[in-house]
Each structure stands twice: as C-alpha cells, then as structure tokens.
Amino acid sequence: GAGVSQSPSNKVTEKGKDVELRCDPISGHTALYWYRQSLGQGLEFLIYFQGNSAPDKSGLPSDRFSAERTGGSVSTLTIQRTQQEDSAVYLCASSLGDPGGGYGYTFGSGTRLTVV
C-alpha cells in the first residue's frame, strides 16, 4: 500500500483480556518496528523484524507481549492479560532495508489502546 496501515485505530479492552494489534507495512519494506508511546512519555522501542532474521525482542516489557510477522509482511502484536499500564499508543513503522542503507522510517497512525 501507499503507507503503513494499522488496525484498529482505537481499542478499549477490559483488564485481563488479550488484544491483537495489526500492522501492514509498505509493500517491499523488509524492516518492521513496533514502538509504544505512553501518555507524556517518549517513544519506547518494543520489537524489530528484519527480513528472515530472528527478531530483536529486546524492548518487550514482559512475557505478556509477543509479536509475529507472517510472510515477511503483516505483523501482529499480541498483549495477553492486559493491565492498565499497557494503555498507550502503539506505533508501527517500516523501512526499506537495513540501517546501513540509510533508509528512513515510515510510521503508521497508531493504535490507541485503553485498558479499563
């Protein structure tokens, strides 16, 4: 597509429920990133996929968080047993190639998650 697409744009869930957030990157972009932005905070890195390499999961805050990327394209971020501190905007970005190529990131519009 023309840009990075994220769905849903807004999600309200009850504490303890599982949620899935979807990201559809720009076609042909091999790198995909998930970030989280909590109210009044900066962007926090969560996970990075590059081609067929093992993902960099170093930013995931707990084992309740997981992500997968199917077929090198669409990615799903899953949060199990949601807690109120998970409330944030979850942003996905994609990039054409590896960082050494000097490619910039393109971000989606984000999913605003509210845990009540």
Added chain:
Amino acid sequence: KQEVTQIPAALSVPEGENLVLNCSFTDSAIYNLQWFRQDPGKGLTSLLLIQSSQREQTSGRLNASLDKSSGRSTLYIAASQPGDSATYLCAVLPQGGSEKLVFGKGTKLTVNP
C-alpha cells in the same frame, strides 16, 4: 548508550516568526537523523532525513542541519503558521548493531494566530 535530548520541551511563538528547534545526541556514530512531526492523537509524519555524510536537508519552509561531530541537529522553520503547531521529534539511528531509532522526547510547538 545513545541518548537524544530536545530543547526546549515546549515553545510558543506568534505567527510569522522564524524559529529553531534543537536536538542533541550523545554518540556521534549514527547512520542518519530523522525529524518527525506528531499531531495530537496521531502517528508520526517524517519531515526530513539527514544521512550521516550530509550537513543539511531542506523541504519547503523547513531546513534541518546536522553536525555529527558535536552531536547536534537543528530544525529551522521559516515564517511559522498555526498549522505548524504540533510536537516535533528528533531521532537518530545508531551504528553498531542496535538498528533501531532512538527518540528524543520532543518539542511541543504552538504557533499563535
């Protein structure tokens, strides 16, 4: 560990004024630096991307400079308009294996009519 700082945290100016937003980073080993704009409740829009070998990039009323050796970048906005009101984020892509953007906390700009 790379750290990015943006000053000021907030800025309010009258319409028509030229202004400068500042960004500093602690490690000069970067691939590139990117400036983004974020409107309330929205995602990030890329404004300018400066490669480590470049000194500046321009797009319309925006000009971004990079001084890698001193760890500084500035975003210059000419003839500011109320529609420029947003949060501006600076991010660097470090070399050395981390392969992920490191963001500053942003400067919230308000341009008053």
